[in-house]
Amino acid sequence: MSLADLTSLPGVTATPDAATHGFVFNHTMIRVRDLDVSLDFYTRVLGFTPVYKHVYAEAAFTIVYLVLVADQSVIPDDDAARKQWALSQPGVLELTHNHGTEKEPDFAYHNGNSEPRGFGHLCVSVPDVNAACARFEALGVTFQKRLSDGRMRHIAFIRDPDQYWIEILQPTPLAG
């Protein structure tokens, strides 16, 4: 579908209001049961870097912002500058940890893909989906859908420690 057709779809405002200039789709927030376990997954398995943390002691929760950058040298060193930078980037992941859930063995968050449904998944695009999935297998990552499952052989879904689904795909056509 051409861009002209897309911007002519029912409901679509073809040219954004000038008042939205500078708006950035900054982050997506998910709640996690055990912050340490989630930080391990997102940094070790997927390559994210934490860039901001704040503990709301009175309300008993902590938030961490993470970014996925090819080069950590783009992250400002100065704390105030880094926070401002983090809030100006697209594609930030916010983890919220309500204190104590990590100590409740049966505690679980809802990933949105069974009733009641809503949120579906995050997606990390990768240069080589076959290589990425082979590495996830080697790391013992849980798959929701392997490349070989079902009819869509070009995408996979893995699950994070809270069972949220993460789509894995490559932007370019697959060889062969």
Added chain:
Amino acid sequence: MSLADLTSLPGVTATPDAATHGFVFNHTMIRVRDLDVSLDFYTRVLGFTPVYKHVYAEAAFTIVYLVLVADQSVIPDDDAARKQWALSQPGVLELTHNHGTEKEPDFAYHNGNSEPRGFGHLCVSVPDVNAACARFEALGVTFQKRLSDGRMRHIAFIRDPDQYWIEILQPTPLAG
């Protein structure tokens, strides 16, 4: 907290594995009841542009990818190039519409902020949070939390047509 302290948090892999080089946190997917209504909201109110649409006729659902860019001229014209570009960007929003839900008056998705909880919100950062919220008021947007509500006077939350929460904040300190 310094970047060195952040990358020393329990669980954190300080230096991302080279195998994650080129990984991009590409998109977040949410299900929407009425695609036209959601496209109106995300393009007119927030300034997104749809860049890809695919109808899965047999499975009876449609997906649309939207981006929030300051300048639409960065979006490739060619369909294949645009799809590849969209899957390479951070901060893409994917809307999934299961056909027919728009005709069910009582149909509703779950926004994750009541039990069972999980996903929390999206966030759009804006150059001027006061101006943005005044415009949302003028447009009749539903607020979950106005700037004046509660103790956090620098952030607001609006609700999209499916009642998903969207945080609105500005990266820079607020004047006065």
